[in-house]
Amino acid sequence: MPLQPTSPPAGGRAAAADAHDVIEVRGARENNLADISLDVPKRRLTVFTGVSGSGKSSLVFGTIAAESRRLINETYTAFVQGFMPSVGRPDVDALHNLSAAIVVDQERMGANSRSTVGTATDAHAMLRIVFSRLGEPHAGTSSAFSFNNAEGMCPRCEGLGRASRIDLDELLDRDLSLDEGAITVPNFGVGSWYWKVIAGSGLVDPAVKLRDYTERQWDDFLNKPATKVKSSGINTTYEGLLVKVKRLYLDRDTESLQPHIRAFVDRAVTFSACEACGGARLNPAALASRIGGLNIADCAAMQISDLAGFVRGIGEPSVAPLLATLQGTLDSLVEIGLGYLSLDRESTTLSGGEAQRVKMVRHLGSSLTDVTYVFDEPTAGLHPHDIARMNDLLLRLRDKGNTVLVVEHKPETIAIADHVVDLGPGAGTGGGHLCYTGDLAGLRASGTLTGRHLDHRARLREKARRPSGHLTIKGADLHNLKDVDAEIPLSVLTVVTGVAGSGKSSLIHGSLPGRDGVVVVDQSPIRGSRRSNPATYTGLLDAIRAAFAKANGVKPALFSANSEGACPVCKGLGLVYTDLAMMAGVASVCEQCQGRRYTDEVLTYTLRGKDISQVLAMHVDQAREFFTAGQARTVLDRLADVGLGYLGLGQPLTTLSGGERQRLKLATRMAEKAAVYILDEPATGLHLADVDRLLALLDRLVDDGNTVIVIEHHQAVMAHADWIIDLGPGAGADGGEIVFTGTPADLVSGADTLTARHLRDYVGG
Template sequence: MSKATRTDTQSPAPRVADSHDLIRVHGARVNNLKDVSVELPKRRLTVFTGVSGSGKSSLVFDTIAAESQRLINETYSAFVQGFMATPARPEVDVLEGLTTAIIVDQQRMGANPRSTVGTATDANAMLRILFSRLGQPHIGPPSAFAFNVPSVRASGAITVERGAKKAVKATYTRTGGMCIRCEGRGTVSDIDLTQLYDDSKSIAEGAFTIPGWKSDSFWTVRLYAESGFLDPDKPIREYTEKEMHDFLHREPSKVKVEGVNLTYEGLIPKIQKSFLAKDKEALQPHIRAFVERAVTFTTCPECDGTRLGEAARSSKIKGISIADACAMQISDLADWVRGLDEPSPGASSGRHSTVAPLLAALRQILDSFVEIGLGYLSLDRPSGTLSGGEAQRVKMIRHLGSALTDVTYVFDEPTIGLHPHDIQRMNDLLLRLRDKGNTVLVVEHKPEVIAIADHIVDLGPGAGTEGGTVCFEGTVEGLRAGGTLTGRHLDDRAALKETVRKPADWLEIRGATANNLRNVDVDIPLGVLCVVTGVAGSGKSSLVHGSIPADAGVVAVDQSPIRGSRRSSPATYTGLLDPIRKAFAKANGVKPALFSANSEGACPTCNGAGVVYTDLAMMADVASTCEECEGKRFQASVLEYRLGGRDISEVLAMPVAEAEEFFGAGEARTPAAQRILARLIDVGLGYLTLGQPLTTLSGGERQRLKLATLPQPSAGGTPRAEKGGVYVLDEPTTGLHLADVRQLLGLLDRLVDSGKSVIVIEHHQAVMAHADWIIDLGPGAGHDGGRIVFEGTPADLVAARSTLTGEHLAAYIGC
């Protein structure tokens, strides 16, 4: 990069002093980075731009942040480090001037049923202390309001004998707030017994319909048949009351089967331990399908879904229980807490005088939720239901009030899921973190965020092997004049279409009340591109995902994780690997199974995983590259077979765009593979490698990968009558560079022109401007939203300017 393209953001000073104000990266070679060298100013806001796959995350997360966290780990004692992951040093020549890095990414929060928005922050803990001090009747310490603490741990007394002496030792009683019935989960599971067995048959006749329970299974079917508690030849429907109890509910009991000591227990607890205690997403597909058929979850009738026992629900402050407080919209809860300046009736002044600092801290954290655009959430919202963007903003909450300075905050597209109206609020938060004396590094595509940067690093020029270099480093003005892809598209503004398509039909929704929807009636047009928009929390997803009838032929293409193992890749998910294996087999006169890392061709040492996992008991598994195959996953003999001069591991390491050319001509020409690769390029995934693990993909990449696997649309047809004729996309521009949005719009047009109906939940103004019809929800979020505030064409929305969306769209197109 020439010196002319750099803009020095530091005032002239001697090199020794200047170096303390810079994070210096020289010779970074992580992933696709090509000896990248940059100097980032500390205590400034630096935005990293570039097309998807250009190397932004490799530089920011996998190099700078990773090395910072590795160095922090090294400050702990060797004993403590033994319990921590030990990542390798990033491949880089020089990394200087690093400070403590705090990563605020889009990774969804764990789906643990006990985790909520309140427990993921400090809000729940503060509320528990507040109610333990001010709640009437006074029921005990803060743990009495905790739904994760059992109501009774132990009670009574035990007698301890020591020789001739006897002593009575009382055990302690620890009271928590957990609902006994649902154990603090808020839901109870009901098992559909008809999915477990056919009661018209006996056990000997094969009554069990549970996957894997075969008649000769020693640990399951034979255990029940030969336990002595049941008659194996009697139809289950003819069991006596005692036999039915022993069959379904008997507590663990020791039995002998063919001389072997085994433990017998009722069918229901056995199923709960065998299937329900495991992560459903980790189950094999047929087992997961069985669980989804056999088990239903309903709101706990004892606590009405609050997770709390009766005592915790009975203690109130000004008529509000802690369950009521957690169920409030956070913006309302913040107002309620502000009204707690005076002692509640009956509360002792001594107890109240100690809660003033607590009230101040609680107000601050609740106000942070509102300020960051999450005031529509409630503290009892399960954390696993948050989107990636919501999860990232919840993680920000804990940092906004931090007294730490000179910290490096690293953000991954913090504007994801935000309406244009909310982006300014996010910008203000980023600037506030900077102004406290912190270094803020942001990976972002939105021009509104790029515009506030003190320093910009633009990577590219392309993606994958065509990226990994610094195309520009300097100011926003320099980027505009620099001629890079980002600079050329920074001021792009989509124009409204001169003509819009006419709906072929309408999908009627009447009386929609899901979540915050206010008895909504709306007609969604079919055969056109319809965009559903509104501020975050206004009810867009509730309307589209929760209200469209199941018989409408909807195909949802969202950003949820793709089911599969850590061996899954774009090649396996799209079916691309099948024609590739067949092409290799035909060219070499051998079986296709040899070219599968999950079958005969797998490296015997790592079983085709490419890495060897070491189980460290209480610590997380450690993965190391397989020394036998050097991470290539295949046996050495398999790598001797070639197609077009490449072995199978080299093909799987190719980016999609390179592979499309490879399979399009010459000896390697494989039309079936080329068609799939062309679809991947069509959705902007030309930079992914064929064998890249799916676990490394972002939400936007996952959605576009799913879009690429949809059947190719046939021309003509009536959208309503065609099975799967309605496509629903959830923010498909997530993670897309400005230059790639136009390509996405072309793909959406082709879908519609082929007879499909496309419904897009989106905030990007370019997509709104390109729509045939817009449905705008609002006017606000949570209980301030849930209404249709506009229906019509983009031109009508701009002309009316009656909503926040209309105002921002009008400003975007320059009206």
């Protein structure tokens, strides 16, 4: 049963009378903020709106939350601060009346497979204590039930629950010698450092084909543990190929690997459940101890909504307080729309939206009040049916006496705000101004871009496109899918929808990637250093460097800040990072190049009156006026098409939001010759006014002869589709079935799924 939003506290929508009841922001200039000043009411729910790049995150995260955290850090001794992350002072004249800020963002949780939903919420720790008290036969203390503790973990898989097998034929070619490139592992090519260590070790002959190695040579080549050797006259450490590959690539979380290495790991390694524990991660003693016929691994594998029912039935007075706390945590997970997860679900497999909601659970039961909670698009990844639940949680945090700041685009969440701050009017250099502050009614009447689009609705297509054929999926049973068959029409726009956990991603990502002509643009993060930026990521810099080289009669390498043209002091970063020992380190603009990244010689070369640093300082729309033709203009047009016209060419990728990174990937993948595009929630992070541009882009992809499949909850995208595949009826074990296929018009007029009800209200409103 959907939760009803609670009513605001008395005077909840009235302006705060006391000066201490507002957070005073004076002269904020962080990133693109244009020296703005405003008052944000405390103990109220404030939603920050505006187009992508308008300055919302710079104000909320980069100014208010950052200064709160910095001031808290300064209360610690210099010695303790030396172990804490460096937080610089934001560019703002004054901030008054701040309270402690807790940021609940969409960053992925956990860095390895030992972090699970259960460990992240402490639910597994509480469950371990329950089993240590009530489990029969008794197995020991709570640590005896921990897969992260030597006392409880399975000795064979060391608590990971799985074993890996490496396909040697993906690592090497036995018919070649080392000199001929027998090793096919990334970064092990002929002449690389890793190759030189192996080839020069004296343990094998680099001119002999691998299939002719002796048994001893083969074992040394593959399995020799780390050993000091002299290779090519240099003292170094030798490791067998399997040992080194396992250490470099397999013992790390795959999300931390570069895409081409991740693809190699996916090809070369197969994972299976540990034979000793069957994937349960625990030793036999822990697995033998049971409550009501179930061991702790059985409980952790249950859907959380089912586990809540099991815990409710234990009813043992000796652990009643602990059971009540555990019950509250499990009920909160169900209430927040995550009842379809299990406690043993690895944190790294959660989407950004799921991770944010799991983090919320820790705060719902907190006794802290007068805290500032900061949320980054908490409705991301939520079906319209679940947004009401999220809204209720935000209101509950407010009603406990907290200040809740939310960066959000969804009108359903803007509608519950006590106070709205609208930034703009545009993005990048065209944004950063305060367009409106006040209540919802005032926003509607304000005439701002957000106000004008608040009640905007996309219409159903008058006539759906006709498919040219179908992509067939048969017997899909990944995760919660129940032997699903599907026919996905070709040459049209198909939207796959359903509540979170209904099986959408399992159906599409589990069945279609890898087929010829299929390009996937998902939400996996872009891996890049401080040197990576939109120009390098899209290949635009190659075209820019070539243009500069041709115009000046020099080689392109001069115009790379990572190569010959780099400033020798800052090595092409534009910043110098200084370690202040126990004090927080600082980054300062390089005095030699003044942040321009290049040598003085390189900056003497110009293209139509601009040097390379001036071109990289342009945003996309400015660069489109500068590059009117050629490959550079083609790339820039794609960036503009996906709504990134405000993005700086040289802006570090580390500063981009999740939605910006995904659209950057989409712009890059559009260059590939594909027949089928799979997009995963492309409306994430888009302002209401930008959704129409996204719909136009999807139309153009289809009109160019492509098939576009979109996994999406946004009702405007659903309404605009030619075809809808709706999964459900619920989440987890209650989902995994196709509950409707057909046109959006048929869904609205004749179906009774959760999606149908909400889309009917949307197009009828």
